[in-house]
Amino acid sequence: MDTEQHTSHSSEIAILWRGDAASRGDATPQNSRFVRVFEALEASGIEAVPVVYDETFAESVRDQLLTMDGVLVWVDPIHQGKTRTALDPLLREVAAKGPMKRPWVSAHPDVILKMGVKDVLYRTRHLGWGADTHRYATAEAFRAEFPSRLRAGGPRVLKQNRGNGGQGVWKVEALSDADTTVRVLHALRGSQPEEIPLEVFMARCEPYFGWGGCIIDQAFQPRLPEGMIRCYVSGAKVAGFGHQLIKALIPPPPQGPDSPEAQPGPRIMHGPDAPQFQALRRLMEDEWIPQLMQVLTIDDASLPVIWDADFLYGPRDADGADSYVLCEINASSCFAIPDEAPAAIARTVRERVRRTMESEAGR
Template sequence: MDTEPHTLLRSENRRCKIAILSRGDATSRREATAQNSRFVHVFEALAATGIEAVPVVYDETFADTVRDQLLTMDGVLVWVDPIHQGKTRAALDPLLRDVAAKGPWVSAHPDVILKMGVKDVLYRTRHLGWGADTHRYATVDAFRAEFPSRLRAGGPRVLKQNRGNGGQGVWKVETVPNIGATIRVLHALRGSRPEQMPLEDFMARCEPYFGWGGCIIDQAFQPRLPEGMIRCYVSGAKVAGFGHQLIRALIPPPPQGPDSPEAQPGPRIMHGPDAPQFQALRRLMEDEWIPQMMAALGIDEASLPVIWDADFLYGPRDADAADTYVLCEINASSCFAIPDEAPAAIARAVRDRIRRNMASVR
């Protein structure tokens, strides 16, 4: 007989309450409901698990009000990009740290994001099976001293600012034959066109990336990029689904131009965790790479985000002609859209986290 209660109780008098935090303005905050939220299926899955969830909209202009609201919650699920319309998480992250220090758990916690949800993870885990030819420039001086010779010696490179999303601060860089120090660059931001410029000018353009983000990551360009990107969705340490998409970022636009229909990425085709074509990748993630990443970064399983994703490009085929996979980023700040199977996985992870927290205070 199923004796599981239909609600999770924080005390005898109150159900557990979770905030789903996203960015918006005062109007969207005032009008936010579970039903009109883009996270409606997450709300539904949490409710089916007996967890009350409420939408909370954040902006710097009413941050104190948001902080007070979050302190009334048992937990906070955060979907806020590192960069959105010129705004960063520079004010939000300290707020979330303060909230977490006072009791409510936060996922993803800003300190966990700084370990796994930034491009520096590509360098810190380059020794894992998902790694590639990867370097890190911690200062402007190191960038200027090391990057030019590496570019000349090794073919096209991809430079990535440490914190960003949507292709912002990600560049394909290659030399132009027989034109000295002139290079060709292509920004991953949608609508970009290739540019030719002196290497010195481009490096000066990248210097602001050493501000908030703190470093630049340098990877070898992956020639199989046109075959698409595989997004592996993960809840905690378990794969929750996959998405495959033919992307156009870092691929020169067609003659019709970067805004033409021919230049747009294909749809992301979502799959559940049991999709046959991705089982090799699933086994690698669950059995090897996620545990190895946790060890390398010093993250325990209970601190992993309740939803995150690892984006892979196809690497060189191995000796048996099987695919290999190269990690190009991890998204832990705002992982959405998600496969149909993911909301239930999120709800299970939230339920388990609530139970652990309840047990720890008994």
């Protein structure tokens, strides 16, 4: 089989995002926020089809996806009170159809559960991006272990296992060794610091065990005000960077949490060759991504077509060079993306399609 020709003329890829029935009927490549991804796929000879999802018409979406060669999914874990509880089983079913498991799904829900949750911070804590990180698997363990760790180790950051937009992420600081009152600040935009009894705060967090299964506990990184570096990756290759002066977990100014002074700065996007991030790029491509794949048992073909790893600056070494601490991996809905990323996505999709065609030709 001429797989190059087949890839160029016959491959049909769905781009799926959440919306209502009206937006499903009106969706086109040109009026979606993914227009540049559509364009990059088309330039690579791959036809991309917009697919809008909601639970109310899930069966129609399922039937549509089963006609595709692949599915690229952009759906947040939590969006306006809705989760992926119904979508993930649908995607698993679609990906499992047929002897060659076509269409393939990126990111597959099982891959998201390995790398797109906060538990990855604990599972990879021994890698070069790791920090002082602990995992509470039950509310009982949380109640037993967290208070002493908080008083012994300085400010901590607690994170529910699944979430986005700062939901369920808290900075927690003991006011004194003897006092049971703590100062907490939610990472959700507009939040104000609170001083409340530790037991009251811990009770507030206990529902996270039902939703995400665990709570992750990391040491607070004092260089947070210097910003967060978002490393965008397509497959196993870095596709660009974003640097942003974030305000989450930083107390708001006197003007208040809704004032202009309290808003995060713009995310400044850079291509993969940006000089200031080459040390991080080398670490990601040469060390950390291969190690991540080994720890999580994920092969190259299963890595998301687009994902990102968010880093804070860690302590400088003896020569003054920066270190980096992983604070999150986004694998389910990575957007916005650098200008260079759509072409990287198209290259990765084209390679996935080629591999699928070659596998089917060899059967």
